[in-house]
Amino acid sequence: MKRISLFLLISIITGIAAFAQQRSMDEVMRIAQEHMERRTTNTGRRVAPPAESATTLRASDILPTPLRMNRGEAFYVLSYPKSNRFVMVSGDERMSPVLAYSDEHAFDPDNMAPQTKEFIQSYAAQAEALQSGAPRKLYSRRVPEAVTPQKIEPLLKTTWSQRTPYNNRCPLIKSQRTLTGCVATAISQLMNYYQYPKVGIGSISYTTKTENLSVYVDLSTIYFAWDKMLDKYISGEYNDGQATAISNLMFAVGASVNMDYGLSGSSSNIGNAPSALIKHFKYDKDICLMQFDLMSTPMVHQFIMQELIAGRPIPCSGLSVEGNGHAFIIDGMTPDGDDYPFYHFNWGWGGLDDGEYKIVDIEYCTQKRILLNVQPENDVVDIANFVQARIAEPSAHKVNPTQTGNINVRVKDLHNGKQETFNGMINVYIVNEEGTRTKIGEKGIQLVYDGFYNYEISCKVPEEMPLGTYMIEAAVQDLSTEVEDTVYFAEESPLVVTDEAVDYVPNMQATLMEFVKGKDTNDSTVCVALTNFMNFNGEPFKGDVSLALASESGKLICMLGTPVKTPITFERYKIYSSSQMDDLKGVVPDSVPDGIYHVVVMVRQEGFEGWGLVKKFDLVNNTIRNRDQDLFLIIQIENGKIKTDNIVVPEKFFADIETLEMTLNKEKCKGHFFSVNINNYFNHGKEKFAGRLSLALADDDNNIIVAFGKVINATSLETYHYIQGTFTLEGEMPDTLSDGHYRLCAAAQQEGYSNWTPITQYAVEGNKIAVSNVECFFDLWVINGRPTLDLVTREDVNRDGVVDTQDVLAIYLYMQNATGTEEFPVEDVNNDGIVDTQDVLAIYNYMQEN
Numbered sequence: 001m002k003r004i005s006l007f008l009l010i011s012i013i014t015g016i017a018a019f020a021q022q023r024s025m026d027e028v029m030r031i032a033q034e035h036m037e038r039r040t041t042n043t044g045r046r047v048a049p050p051a052e053s054a055t056t057l058r059a060s061d062i063l064p065t066p067l068r069m070n071r072g073e074a075f076y077v078l079s080y081p082k083s084n085r086f087v088m089v090s091g092d093e094r095m096s097p098v099l100a101y102s103d104e105h106a107f108d109p110d111n112m113a114p115q116t117k118e119f120i121q122s123y124a125a126q127a128e129a130l131q132s133g134a135p136r137k138l139y140s141r142r143v144p145e146a147v148t149p150q151k152i153e154p155l156l157k158t159t160w161s162q163r164t165p166y167n168n169r170c171p172l173i174k175s176q177r178t179l180t181g182c183v184a185t186a187i188s189q190l191m192n193y194y195q196y197p198k199v200g201i202g203s204i205s206y207t208t209k210t211e212n213l214s215v216y217v218d219l220s221t222i223y224f225a226w227d228k229m230l231d232k233y234i235s236g237e238y239n240d241g242q243a244t245a246i247s248n249l250m251f252a253v254g255a256s257v258n259m260d261y262g263l264s265g266s267s268s269n270i271g272n273a274p275s276a277l278i279k280h281f282k283y284d285k286d287i288c289l290m291q292f293d294l295m296s297t298p299m300v301h302q303f304i305m306q307e308l309i310a311g312r313p314i315p316c317s318g319l320s321v322e323g324n325g326h327a328f329i330i331d332g333m334t335p336d337g338d339d340y341p342f343y344h345f346n347w348g349w350g351g352l353d354d355g356e357y358k359i360v361d362i363e364y365c366t367q368k369r370i371l372l373n374v375q376p377e378n379d380v381v382d383i384a385n386f387v388q389a390r391i392a393e394p395s396a397h398k399v400n401p402t403q404t405g406n407i408n409v410r411v412k413d414l415h416n417g418k419q420e421t422f423n424g425m426i427n428v429y430i431v432n433e434e435g436t437r438t439k440i441g442e443k444g445i446q447l448v449y450d451g452f453y454n455y456e457i458s459c460k461v462p463e464e465m466p467l468g469t470y471m472i473e474a475a476v477q478d479l480s481t482e483v484e485d486t487v488y489f490a491e492e493s494p495l496v497v498t499d500e501a502v503d504y505v506p507n508m509q510a511t512l513m514e515f516v517k518g519k520d521t522n523d524s525t526v527c528v529a530l531t532n533f534m535n536f537n538g539e540p541f542k543g544d545v546s547l548a549l550a551s552e553s554g555k556l557i558c559m560l561g562t563p564v565k566t567p568i569t570f571e572r573y574k575i576y577s578s579s580q581m582d583d584l585k586g587v588v589p590d591s592v593p594d595g596i597y598h599v600v601v602m603v604r605q606e607g608f609e610g611w612g613l614v615k616k617f618d619l620v621n622n623t624i625r626n627r628d629q630d631l632f633l634i635i636q637i638e639n640g641k642i643k644t645d646n647i648v649v650p651e652k653f654f655a656d657i658e659t660l661e662m663t664l665n666k667e668k669c670k671g672h673f674f675s676v677n678i679n680n681y682f683n684h685g686k687e688k689f690a691g692r693l694s695l696a697l698a699d700d701d702n703n704i705i706v707a708f709g710k711v712i713n714a715t716s717l718e719t720y721h722y723i724q725g726t727f728t729l730e731g732e733m734p735d736t737l738s739d740g741h742y743r744l745c746a747a748a749q750q751e752g753y754s755n756w757t758p759i760t761q762y763a764v765e766g767n768k769i770a771v772s773n774v775e776c777f778f779d780l781w782v783i784n785g786r787p788t789l790d791l792v793t794r795e796d797v798n799r800d801g802v803v804d805t806q807d808v809l810a811i812y813l814y815m816q817n818a819t820g821t822e823e824f825p826v827e828d829v830n831n832d833g834i835v836d837t838q839d840v841l842a843i844y845n846y847m848q849e850n
Contacts, residue, residue, distance in 0.1 A: 022072035054078035074127035079107040102355025113349035149341040159351030165243035169251035181266030184254035185348040270317035294388035406538025416447035430470035543606040547586030553703035558736035560586025598632035656685035675730035682722035696747035743777035
């Protein structure tokens, strides 16, 4: 048998993503020029390209430091000040070539609407994710009825803002008028579009949160003078009646959404707008609040296009990376070939930066919520229920109905976008490729408007279910009707029905976990007891129970001792006392370094391989509350001995040490021994650093699990100073770590503190630091107890519906068991146009079939 080269396989898996895909400046200029030459006026007449040379801006000239990329530019802006035009071109070839443009305004980075600056951060987020090879979401394939993009000129004619005269009725602070707020400006422009209503309904009284201002308005006394409102207010070009008309509207809307008025900014939640519009201005009761992050990208575009084609402007809001909120209106659309269309944004900032913008993949988008079906009341039920969710996740992605067809489906982040509280059923289905649905479970639920809920539904796949891959879907059904409404999911969740033996992971939980003293315990042994042990899974539980050791961040390190058999069978949804569950004992290996750790409990069903982590639930007045909480006990290992009492969790110091470069000494890396070099290190922290440097392993969130190997006593370093030279960090990593993915990194520990902090990376341009705080690590997998570097996959190789360590294991096992005399082919085996892990699978399948 001929073994496949590991590094050859790695090159196949990661090679495509590794190549730089940054656009050259020549390409950027060409794209901008071609876009300008294609532009036409509203009547179809071609717009002449600007005669002037463009002012070129890079993303790094515009974005805040944390969003600047170290691998290139996220985008470029070519601005034409004399022609009042700009084009924004993406810096990565995998993004839409043109991200935004305007035939109305040039681009001035020193005079941008705050909303614009926050929105374009989504372009940087997508570019960074593409460059780093971040995994992509599996988008739902079920979308609303297809809508073809079409040219829709901006529906709004107004370009309103927030200061004089718009805020002439807003509350005063020290004789100064507060701002109207972006939500009030957006909704006011929308109401002006409909010229509705003539007068408000009811009165409003409240005290603002920040400044404690008293706000009162009797809306029944405010008649909206639509005919006096101007499309744009220019100082000296409007009269008192026109100013009063717009300020009355802005104040009425602001009060209706409970605006928190301030001088530098006034804030409200766009989620308050549906109630305000329905209750105080008689707008349609079927207004829906849609969460972007609970929809797939295709579905978001479908809904936006449907609204615009129906002639309804769309209020939209979101958050920037810094957490600043903003609201504006989407009111137009321009097709862009086969790509998603451009949308016209009215930022509500006096026309500044209004133009055509692309909405990027939703997982990177800073826009979070939009309102659908905003229109005057038509006394027709347009949308009965509007429910979204993140995912319907099964307790197992593969099921053998003849073995056990019982699964639990956990629907996460259920969100009701309509004002009325939903009371009814949620029905769970599995759907085949032809769209045939089979109901497998149901549950009664209640969803209050704009809340987020998690529900777990007990389901059963029928024994006669045909083999194959299905998608899990759900629908809600109001108690007053038999009609169902689709639940829209952000991500698909596949379920494989098979006749093969499948693994099964128990879901056991308890209300309490505590140490048991004096039961043959010593300096290396712990003993614990569980209270109110309960089985939340579809099958009775009988099997193995074991203690395990985890890091403070929850990453499993190793099992503690030999698993024990459960004394009884635990029936589902029945509570068992501590007397019905044996105490659990475990021994901590000598190789575990000193530090703070978590002791957890693991369970495994008899006849299966998968281990499940025991979680915590609360029992309040015999009612189960707050399931799936973390359950653990803290221990401290000090001088090789276990402490369970009087543990003082030491104060932590997060050192901010950065290196110019970290390289792997591949010739030294064998077995559990690893070696890296760091080139220069720099104290970017606010305090002097005097401590140690070491190799370490971190989890996927960059939390240090364990430091190991040779420790370097670092030279004392003042803040913003650096040390030149190359330093080697090396040593044996613990051999007790559980299988899974880790980050091999360098770490720093401040003198007098016990915690370690990952060392990050900086880059220099000229004599200045151009980029800092970039995560710096090597991917490391532990498979069957053996560490392997850089074996990375972002594909579902074993076709079990999830991308996880089992896919890496599938490739690893293929490498070990492959037969034949040829080297692994570096070619597109399955003819799908790319060389990736699917080609590995194609060869594997061919071997199986032949």
